[in-house]
Amino acid sequence: MKKTLYASGYEVNPHTMAVLARKNEEGKTTAYVLEADSSYIVTRPPTKLIDFSCAYFGSSLKGRQDGTKTICGITHKAPISIDPSSGMYFFPTASPTNALCSWISHSHIENVQSGQNLSSKITFKNGKTIELDVSIGSILNQVHRTAQFRYLLDKRLTSSKTQNPELEPQL
Secondary structure, three states: OOOEEEEOOOOOOOOEEEEEEEEOOOOOEEEEEEEOOOEEEEOOOHHHHHHHHHHHOOOOHHHHHHHHHHHHOOOOOOOEEEEHHHOEEEEEOOOOOOOOOOEEEHHHEEEEEEOHHHOEEEEEOOOOEEEEOOOHHHHHHHHHHHHHHHHHHHHHHHHHHHHOHHHOOOO
16 A cells, blocks of 8 residues: 655654655755655655664764775765664665765665666565666666675674674673
């Protein structure tokens, strides 16, 4: 069941597939959030929504970008982990300073294909598709960079748990 809700506050969560830049009637950039069964229009621009969500999970967008740079050296259009324990890895479709930058969840992508007029068509695991005015080469590069970042971060997190088992929460 698809429903579009208007929300002023929204945190990215494991069901979030994409945070897309859209212009409203007044010409302001808002976020169109696509989830598996719902969609939301949020009054914040996508990158501000991503920053808000990073803060909800104890960091900031800048902090997450700095972490990506430290882990794998990516400095431009860096993929980020909003919350690695929940598998929330997102990548930007343009520079995050660009008002029309959208953010895509790496975990939900099933397939990427060429679209019309040099665009890209992303199919999510639930069968939903979106078309972005971004070249397929750029999107595929972002998908691969995010996969590399996920691998390296997961390797660090896993090795720190095995080297320091006393840091594991006790139930």
